[in-house]
Amino acid sequence: MDDYKTLIRQAFGDSSEDSGDDDRHRQLEGSHITDESESVFGEIPKWERISEIKGLSLCRDFLTPDQQSTLLASILQEGWFTDASHNQAMRFGDLPAWANELSTCIRELIQYSTYDPESMDTSNCEMDGEDCTFPSKLLNREPLFNQLIANSYQPGEGICAHVDLMRFEDGIALISLESSCVMHFSRFENEVAANGKQLEPKIPVYLTPGSLLLIWGEARYRWQHEINRKPGFQKWDGQEIMQKRRTSITLRKLCHGK
Ligand SMILES: O=C(O)CCC(=O)C(=O)O
Numbered sequence: 245m246d247d248y249k250t251l252i253r254q255a256f257g258d259s260s261e262d263s264g265d266d267d268r269h270r271q272l273e274g275s276h277i278t279d280e281s282e283s284v285f286g287e288i289p290k291w292e293r294i295s296e297i298k299g300l301s302l303c304r305d306f307l308t309p310d311q312q313s314t315l316l317a318s319i320l321q322e323g324w325f326t327d328a329s330h331n332q333a334m335r336f337g338d339l340p341a342w343a344n345e346l347s348t349c350i351r352e353l354i355q356y357s358t359y360d361p362e363s364m365d366t367s368n369c370e371m372d373g374e375d376c377t378f379p380s381k382l383l384n385r386e387p388l389f390n391q392l393i394a395n396s397y398q399p400g401e402g403i404c405a406h407v408d409l410m411r412f413e414d415g416i417a418l419i420s421l422e423s424s425c426v427m428h429f430s431r432f433e434n435e436v437a438a439n440g441k442q443l444e445p446k447i448p449v450y451l452t453p454g455s456l457l458l459i460w461g462e463a464r465y466r467w468q469h470e471i472n473r474k475p476g477f478q479k480w481d482g483q484e485i486m487q488k489r490r491t492s493i494t495l496r497k498l499c500h501g502k
Pocket residue numbers: 393395403408418469492493494
């Protein structure tokens with residue numbers, strides 16, 4: 245566990261004690277860890293399971309505001325988005341150092357947050373089944389990820405409904421930066437009613453800056469995901485989300501031989 249703390253600190257800096265982010269601190273109350281210095285996150289990060297979709301888990305507290313700034317600076321330093329006409333960059337194989345650090349942090353986070361000191365069981369999940377955050381067979385593969393996409397979305401821009409290409413293995417990680425957004429999931433084989441409308445409602449997932457979304461199994465193969473940032477489509481708790489630029493990083497692993 246110490247390795248994990250050292251890693252995330254080296255990669256993205258300390259947790260931001262002085263960020264003045266009261267909401268974040270409020271969210272973190274009620275922890276069973278009382279000594280904040282115990283974790284660089286100030287807390288064992290919590291996972292939210294999206295109950296309607298198997299294989300979808302969200303960690304809102306993955307990166308603190310300071311760590312988000314450091315990561316964003318590294319992305320911008322790549323120079324991918326200096327020309328306003330460029331809004332997407334892909335890398336295969338040798339990823340930039342910051343992306344490898346991010347991968348390592350994701351692996352360590354999953355291991356750390358599912359570590360049960362009572363049972364001394366360090367395997368990923370007590371149930372390495374459909375309810376787990378990320379199955380150990382994916383978590384322990386080498387490398388965990390070898391492909392990245394960085395997306396930079398201006399207000400109003402999003403991504404159409406899709407299932408990620410089959411040339412990528414199962415197990416995808418998505419990190420959100422800057423603007424919050426709602427990503428909608430719809431079942432791929434969703435039946436369509438006679439009037440052309442989908443019978444099942446889309447499932448909204450609220451992606452806040454610094455969050456990590458893990459997508460595997462049914463969520464990866466049986467559900468499409470999309471972000472529609474046109475006016476009227478980005479609502480959470482009945483309120484239209486104020487849009488800014490949004491940057492995201494998607495990490496995946498290419499299928500063998502692709
Ligand atoms: O920008 C996002 O959060 C999603 C990106 C995505 O779905 C993809 O890269 O396949």
